[in-house]
Amino acid sequence: MKTEPQKVKRAVTDYSGNRSVQTGFPSPATHYREPMIDLNKELSSSRDATFFVRVKGDSWKSHNILDKDVLIIDRAQMPKEGKLALVITEEGFDVQRINASKPIELWGMISYIIHKAV
Amino acid sequence: MIAMVDCNSFYASCEQVFRPDLKGRPVAVLSNNDGCIIAKNKEAKALTHIPYRDPLFKIKGLLAQNDVTLFSSNYTLYGDMSDRVMNVLREFSPAVEVYSIDESFVDLSGMTHLDLNAYGHKIKNTIVQHTGIPVGVGIAPTKVLAKLANRISKKVAHLDHVYVIDTEERRIEALNWAETKDIWGLGKKHVERLAHIGVFTAYAFTEVPLAWVRKEMTVVGERLWRELNGESCIPFETLPRKKKAIGTAKSFGKKLDNLPQIEEACAYYISEVSEVLRSQKCCCTQLRVYLTTNYHSTNDVQHADKTIVTLSVPTNDTFILIVEAKKALKRIYKPGFKYKKVGVDLLGLIPEEQVQGNLFMPEATGDKRLIKAFDAINNRYGKSTVSAGLSGTSKSNKEWELIKEERSPRYTTQWDSLLEIGKG
Numbered sequence: 001m002k003t004e005p006q007k008v009k010r011a012v013t014d015y016s017g018n019r020s021v022q023t024g025f026p027s028p029a030t031h032y033r034e035p036m037i038d039l040n041k042e043l044s045s046s047r048d049a050t051f052f053v054r055v056k057g058d059s060w061k062s063h064n065i066l067d068k069d070v071l072i073i074d075r076a077q078m079p080k081e082g083k084l085a086l087v088i089t090e091e092g093f094d095v096q097r098i099n100a101s102k103p104i105e106l107w108g109m110i111s112y113i114i115h116k117a118v
Numbered sequence: 119m120i121a122m123v124d125c126n127s128f129y130a131s132c133e134q135v136f137r138p139d140l141k142g143r144p145v146a147v148l149s150n151n152d153g154c155i156i157a158k159n160k161e162a163k164a165l166t167h168i169p170y171r172d173p174l175f176k177i178k179g180l181l182a183q184n185d186v187t188l189f190s191s192n193y194t195l196y197g198d199m200s201d202r203v204m205n206v207l208r209e210f211s212p213a214v215e216v217y218s219i220d221e222s223f224v225d226l227s228g229m230t231h232l233d234l235n236a237y238g239h240k241i242k243n244t245i246v247q248h249t250g251i252p253v254g255v256g257i258a259p260t261k262v263l264a265k266l267a268n269r270i271s272k273k274v275a276h277l278d279h280v281y282v283i284d285t286e287e288r289r290i291e292a293l294n295w296a297e298t299k300d301i302w303g304l305g306k307k308h309v310e311r312l313a314h315i316g317v318f319t320a321y322a323f324t325e326v327p328l329a330w331v332r333k334e335m336t337v338v339g340e341r342l343w344r345e346l347n348g349e350s351c352i353p354f355e356t357l358p359r360k361k362k363a364i365g366t367a368k369s370f371g372k373k374l375d376n377l378p379q380i381e382e383a384c385a386y387y388i389s390e391v392s393e394v395l396r397s398q399k400c401c402c403t404q405l406r407v408y409l410t411t412n413y414h415s416t417n418d419v420q421h422a423d424k425t426i427v428t429l430s431v432p433t434n435d436t437f438i439l440i441v442e443a444k445k446a447l448k449r450i451y452k453p454g455f456k457y458k459k460v461g462v463d464l465l466g467l468i469p470e471e472q473v474q475g476n477l478f479m480p481e482a483t484g485d486k487r488l489i490k491a492f493d494a495i496n497n498r499y500g501k502s503t504v505s506a507g508l509s510g511t512s513k514s515n516k517e518w519e520l521i522k523e524e525r526s527p528r529y530t531t532q533w534d535s536l537l538e539i540g541k542g
Contacts, residue, residue, distance in 0.1 A: 047205075048202040048205040048206050048248055048249065049206075051529070051530065051537070052533075052536050052537075053536060053538070054536040054537065055538075055539060055540050056539065056540040057540040060540065070536065071539075075247060075248050075249070076247070076248050086539070092138070092139060093138070093540075095539075105138075107138070
């Protein structure tokens, strides 16, 4: 059996200081700490290329995009066949799926759709 | 090598990112107060028959006829877009000197293995893809040459906004292309002086004996001369120089003649500048207040005055400074005039820890905790969430406030002002 050398995962240090330090018993979790989930990191590849766009109306219901939803646009993402994108047409902004055979003017790729629970 | 990256028509470009319908159409951005035009895109610049320097009210008809879209300045948006551009630049080099809101020097030394022309295109393409802002890139051995390369990259169409001066032939070609007035940092007087001795191109300037330059144009001219000759002598700075003064002065939305309103505006400006002062961990030792009527107006009687107050103990406390500014304003205010502008400058800045009290006042009075809470609230909930009572309470009452009729939404910083798409 071939054994692959294990990649050592480097611990990510959290210097932000918003973790409590115990004065009595040291926390048994000390060595298992991980940084909290950061939506900015999870939902886009680059903060500087991320824009938020608000949807008005139900024009894109077929794409599961509803009135008042917020689209996360990741301009750093490269277009990929079949993925949703915010594009510019003669009539203004539109949401379309990338289709290699159809040229578009891309504004940015849609990475997530935020829908407020009601 | 150094790259100078400069955003094309930056303010107009920021607006156009969110308004693709304006592509190919003239766009202009107005000054604070909507008084005149301060920035234009390429299409607006092409309308040379419009006297853009004139006050807005004089050219409004002409602008409408030519279908120019106007925007009030939206510095919140421009500041955010600028940060995005500069952050993307940092992916290309560890050393970026942000020179102004729309220009940066990028240190490319040590990147000798790269095809710099291709790298310049990569920088340009990445910035426009990530942020929507188009830029030009000039790459050269010195800052002044990089600035010149940048200029050429924009003016010579086939270069497509990237130009590299990496050989002696290219350097001479660039210098012959440029007039003396195109040289970065060369003042009008020097341009005229050089014209007197028959020097009109940048190349001819570099052929002038250094001794003459040093004598007639001081060390500033000498530095430009050396930089254009390929000798780097303007250092690369990544930290801003320590400021000696911070000030602000803006015209009122309408002319004011009563003291309380002017005091209100003055207090507001004090809170703006003292906040900057605190963020830089500095205190000021002096405060200058000035007041002027509209010197453009021919029918108004003119009055302008200024005064400097030396503080008994240096401070950065908004409340103390407002009290002092109010006293100063009383001294220079004369009733019966229509005032157009009040300005405040905080002078003699020193680091907070160097503040010394005096015998009667061991340290500046004022509550440090209050001012800390004040800054924390404004940082978290946005500018002017809380303000000193004197700087005006209800928005509608601020008659001195700037007119911003055509301001675009703050698309990138306010959750309730996002770009909207679709019909609903």
